[in-house]
Amino acid sequence: MGGFRLQTLVANAKQLIKHNSKHQRDVPKGYLAVYVGEIQRKRFVVPLSYLDQPLFQDLLRRAEEEFGFNHPMGGLTIPCCEEAFVRLTTQLHVS
DSSP: OOHHHHHHHHHHHHHHHHHHGGGOTTSOTTEEEEEEOSSSOEEEEEEGGGGGSHHHHHHHHHHHHHHTTOOTTSSEEEOSOHHHHHHHHHHHHHO
16 A cells, blocks of 8 residues: 555544544543444544554555445444454554
């Protein structure tokens, strides 16, 4: 994936976050709510710094392929199983 496409992907994710921030008052500053799951979605609150991480960017690419930037849950929806997401975010948190 080219640098420009990646910048666009992250910029679109940030735009979605900004648009939905009015509806997510329980999300602390510097964090975002994401909805994870293939069938039933579970809400997680993750640091915005994850947007800069290549592993998280891979998830954003998958989300873009599946949903574009029209996310049915009203927040960023990530189409992966909950266990895989927890493993990935644990790995990002440790590094």
